[in-house]
Amino acid sequence: DLTLADPRYRWHQQVLGVIQLHWHDVDDAFANAVLDTAYSTFTSPNQLVASQSSGPINVFMYGRLADFRGVLGVGSQEWVGGQTFPEYRVVLLLVSPTDVAGAQRSIAHEMIHMRLDAVDEGTVAPLPTWLDEGLAMVAEGDTQPVFQQALDQANRDHHLISIQSLSGSFPETSAEATVAYAESESLVRYFLKTYGQEKLATLIADLRQGLSADDAFQN
Numbered sequence: 001d002l003t004l005a006d007p008r009y010r011w012h013q014q015v016l017g018v019i020q021l022h023w024h025d026v027d028d029a030f031a032n033a034v035l036d037t038a039y040s041t042f043t044s045p046n047q048l049v050a051s052q053s054s055g056p057i058n059v060f061m062y063g064r065l066a067d068f069r070g071v072l073g074v075g076s077q078e079w080v081g082g083q084t085f086p087e088y089r090v091v092l093l094l095v096s097p098t099d100v101a102g103a104q105r106s107i108a109h110e111m112i113h114m115r116l117d118a119v120d121e122g123t124v125a126p127l128p129t130w131l132d133e134g135l136a137m138v139a140e141g142d143t144q145p146v147f148q149q150a151l152d153q154a155n156r157d158h159h160l161i162s163i164q165s166l167s168g169s170f171p172e173t174s175a176e177a178t179v180a181y182a183e184s185e186s187l188v189r190y191f192l193k194t195y196g197q198e199k200l201a202t203l204i205a206d207l208r209q210g211l212s213a214d215d216a217f218q219n
Helices: 028-043 065-071 100-117 129-139 145-156 174-208 213-218
Strands: 012-016 019-023 057-062 082-085 090-094
Touching (some): 019 028, 057 065, 065 090, 100 129, 129 174
Antiparallel strands (some): 012 019, 082 090
């Protein structure tokens, strides 16, 4: 087995089910709250895709921006606050040590990416980015004001991004990325409200099997 770890720090570790949380600069209560959210999100039967439980998931939590940036790959976007590597079952998370609620939203977001993207060998196609990110945003809980404000402003300015554009890479600038995330969340919430979880699960399965967007939405 291949094990990935950041050797720069002396990590504390706590395990709950398949989740192995590593931290070095937040207190134990903070870490346990994040671990509980990670476990409950990943194992929840209410999610639209089955969890892939073939091995442990290692979450490395950083409380300082410089430490977090130091472990990300070259060329990563400056606005990134978390990154999931489903092929290695590793999550990197940047948190504010004074904002446990924010950390819980972030880990819920990344756990959805792990559920969606740690797929089995029968899967042939990735999901559109708007759907992948939109589902992760919905898992965080209620829409955060900063995203609602960005969406409303983009709508007023006629600067909304097309769904086709949101199917690929998100914009590089922080402001445009915020709009992209806000739109993605809005699209998923609209789909769920209008058509329900069963239809969305069908859409995800069809897209995973390589159907075109037109055919998957028609189904």
